[in-house]
Amino acid sequence: MTLIHPGQVVQPAAVNVTSRSRRALRNLGSFVPHLIGFATLFLAWHVASTYLVRSVLFPAPLVVFSKAMKLAADGSLFENIFASLRRIAIGFFAGSAIGIPVGLAIGSFPLVRKLLEPWTEFLRFIPSVAMITIAVIWFGIGEESKIFLIIYTTIFIVILNTAAGVSAIAPNKIRAAQVLGASRWQIFAYVGLPATVPFILTGMRLAMANSFTTIVAAEMISANEGLGVMLWNGRMYMLVDEIFVSLVCLGLLGFGADRLFRWGIFRFARRFSPAA
Template identity: 65%
Template sequence: MATLALRAAPAAVSAWRSTLTGAAATLAGFASLFVLWHLASVYLVGSALFPPPLRVLARGIELARDGSLLDNVSVSLGRILAGFAIGSACGVVIGFVLGAVAPARRVLEPYTEFLRFIPATALITVAVIWFGIGESSKIFLIAYTTVFIVIINTAAGVASINRNKVRAALCLGATRPQLFVHVLLPAATPYVLTGMRIAMANSFTTIVAAELVAANDGLGKMLWDARLFMLVDDIFVALICLGFLGFSADRLFRWAILRFARRFSPVM
């Protein structure tokens, strides 16, 4: 036991060192961006239309204190998560069917290939007509944005599975549920998570566009109102919030891929 503990200690130290190094690099990147922004706003542009970061930070704190910023962030994030969850769930199910069942793929693939080239932003007016300007239209658009990306990646993951593994599992007496749980699902996990990571990034684009056109709250609505009244500081506050939310979501999926999916895919 003592020997095993001694062997595990260097690995744990190395993991912590790698984590701290990554965090330091991220903070250094944000700090350099902050400095470049300040220098550009003060010495290069010198315009009220490009405010310095400290002024934007002060405005962000002010909006956070009165609760309006947190309300808009929570509304937009809630819409994204709801639509993303629905789209991902549907995408994973349909993707497994397309990847594993050839007749279903031949029937359904033309529909998915046709619909995925119609951007969600083109359906905003249709969504408003169908669902109104309430939550349903935004959630529908986010789900639409998510589902096809997840379908394609999941189907690709299932199709890439080594057929010898499937045959070996069947020869060893694996049932269909066991084959799915122990062979298909682990092998497709990296592809599913990668598709969800890409879909999450696209969801931010869709929610801003939808809230710009038809919403009573959210970061997109905040951007629209700030444009109407030339509140440039508010615009930058909303943009920074979107950037940090997207960055955090992407880091979360990246961690999930590295933490859970690498064991199933040696190429990651």
């Protein structure tokens, strides 16, 4: 048996560790601009609220942070955040689960496109806020009406982007699969669907932003908890610092969700780009 010098074994591992360390440093460095941007935003907010406006209607960041700590200490802040995120998650994923197959069908079959595209184009121009009354009439003032509004604001964006992704598939990929003897199902599963994933994620990313916008209006329908309730109560009782806490929470949660989708889009677009 041939003995290998220890140096020959350790060297590749050391190279791997070094490459992983460099990759980790690059990933960490990508967050630095975000941190600088947030710091600049809060600094401008502090200067404006302390030296320019000086009004109880425009509290400083430290005042809002102090209020957030009090709400977090008694648990009400986390209860409201979790309530809003639960409604967003249920409605968003339900709307996406409906929108993705419908979008794939519209993009793949001309007859389905002719039948469903007019409905999609008609309904997507009716804002979700205008559907609040219909939601209450159909589902009452419980959780169902709020989730319905999130589904409504999600589904059409996902449908349109998914259909656009199917239409953007490079024809040479389909021809190559046909030449290799792939069936229609294999072309869909191994060519069409992977190439459509970046478009699906882009549609879901846009729909997620709309979900955060809609949840505020949805939770004003006789809800007991949620960030929209915090905004409404702050307006009713002039709790301006509480209003700002809810606004900051909505912004930070939305930013985190958007970064997650951007990462997914980048990862899949690099691997399954329809133009590749």
